[in-house]
Amino acid sequence: MTKLLEWLFAVSLVGVAWGLVTFDLLDFQFPAVYREVAWPMPVYLLVVFGCYSLATVGYRVATFNDCEEAARELQGQIQEAKEDLKKKGLKI
Amino acid sequence: KTSEDSDKYSVLLPTYNERENLPLIVWLLVKYFGESGYNYEIIVIDDGSPDGTLQIAEQLQKIYGHDKIVLRPRPKKLGLGTAYIHGIKHATGNFIIIMDADLSHHPKFIPQFIEKQKEGGYDLISGTRYRGDGGVYGWDLRRKLISRGANFITQVLLRPGASDLTGSFRLYKKNVLESLVERCVSKGYVFQMEMIVRARQLGYTIGEVPISFVDRVYGESKLGGNEIVSFLKGLLTLFATT
Numbered sequence A: 001m002t003k004l005l006e007w008l009f010a011v012s013l014v015g016v017a018w019g020l021v022t023f024d025l026l027d028f029q030f031p032a033v034y035r036e037v038a039w040p041m042p043v044y045l046l047v048v049f050g051c052y053s054l055a056t057v058g059y060r061v062a063t064f065n066d067c068e069e070a071a072r073e074l075q076g077q078i079q080e081a082k083e084d085l086k087k088k089g090l091k092i
Numbered sequence B: 001k002t003s004e005d006s007d008k009y010s011v012l013l014p015t016y017n018e019r020e021n022l023p024l025i026v027w028l029l030v031k032y033f034g035e036s037g038y039n040y041e042i043i044v045i046d047d048g049s050p051d052g053t054l055q056i057a058e059q060l061q062k063i064y065g066h067d068k069i070v071l072r073p074r075p076k077k078l079g080l081g082t083a084y085i086h087g088i089k090h091a092t093g094n095f096i097i098i099m100d101a102d103l104s105h106h107p108k109f110i111p112q113f114i115e116k117q118k119e120g121g122y123d124l125i126s127g128t129r130y131r132g133d134g135g136v137y138g139w140d141l142r143r144k145l146i147s148r149g150a151n152f153i154t155q156v157l158l159r160p161g162a163s164d165l166t167g168s169f170r171l172y173k174k175n176v177l178e179s180l181v182e183r184c185v186s187k188g189y190v191f192q193m194e195m196i197v198r199a200r201q202l203g204y205t206i207g208e209v210p211i212s213f214v215d216r217v218y219g220e221s222k223l224g225g226n227e228i229v230s231f232l233k234g235l236l237t238l239f240a241t242t
Helices: A003-023 A032-038 A041-062 A068-087 B021-036 B053-064 B080-090 B107-120 B141-158 B174-183 B188-201 B225-241
Strands: B008-015 B039-046 B069-071 B095-098 B124-128 B135-137 B170-173 B206-210 B212-214
Touching: A003 A032, A003 B225, A041 B141, A068 B021, A068 B135, A068 B212, B008 B021, B008 B080, B008 B107, B021 B039, B021 B053, B021 B107, B039 B053, B039 B080, B053 B069, B080 B095, B080 B174, B080 B188, B095 B107, B095 B174, B107 B124, B107 B170, B107 B206, B141 B188, B141 B225, B170 B174, B174 B188, B188 B206, B188 B225
Parallel strands: B008 B039, B008 B095, B039 B069, B124 B206, B135 B212
Antiparallel strands: B095 B170, B124 B170
16 A cells, blocks of 8 residues: 555544544534534544644754864864875876 | 775766866775775766866876776766666675765765764764755855755646655665666756655655765856756656656
């Protein structure tokens, strides 16, 4: 199954469950509180996901390692390499 | 430490106008492979660079030997996927290392890739900038944001089981790389992503090693709207077809 199909399947399952409870499609006679909680769930979950995404990406950007040490080391090695190659006969 | 087993590592270096960087990357490869004792060769795939990259490569061949520096040039810029195919055809190693020739990928990580691969028998090792003490030098806030944002969307949509999908510093078993390249159809960043996604589909095992990516080119080549759009198009295609 492609990822798209997996998503559509999962969304359909959740959608059916939500519809069943919110509109009492099978006439289960749920207590009113079930319907009150279920009804805004989709929007609520989207908002929660949105906040989670922002927080996660924000955290990851803030903690993205800056490899200062690696850049310095590379600079030093570039010098070393140039000198060594010149000795070995490389002509630029 | 000397290597007694028969493993040989072929490093593929596709080049285009890397006259200045090629000798430096080769020097570093020779240094770290020499110190580690692993058997290797460096295959330079130059796509007709007008700046004389091939001539520099020929000099390096004289210095380091034809068995260590192998030249397999092509007449013009033909793309990365075909460069890999071309390189694999001429590789005498049983492992292939792919990396950038512009010094953003440092050969010091190669022994770590090799050791990780031996440790877990992995089919491929991916260098990751996003985990452990991996990271990047030379990126501003905007670039980091785009990178992390794109990676997040990719993780949510594709759940690939690897932290760095667009990275191109990797070690593959030769037969694994062969089977993946012939199945992949995308270009650019998305090509590297597709390789990982297909690897998972085919049940290949993936190990990760944190790497530092030193971007000395970012100032000149900004990541523009076009690239972002084509990345998203590619991502959605992978989402819908894999």
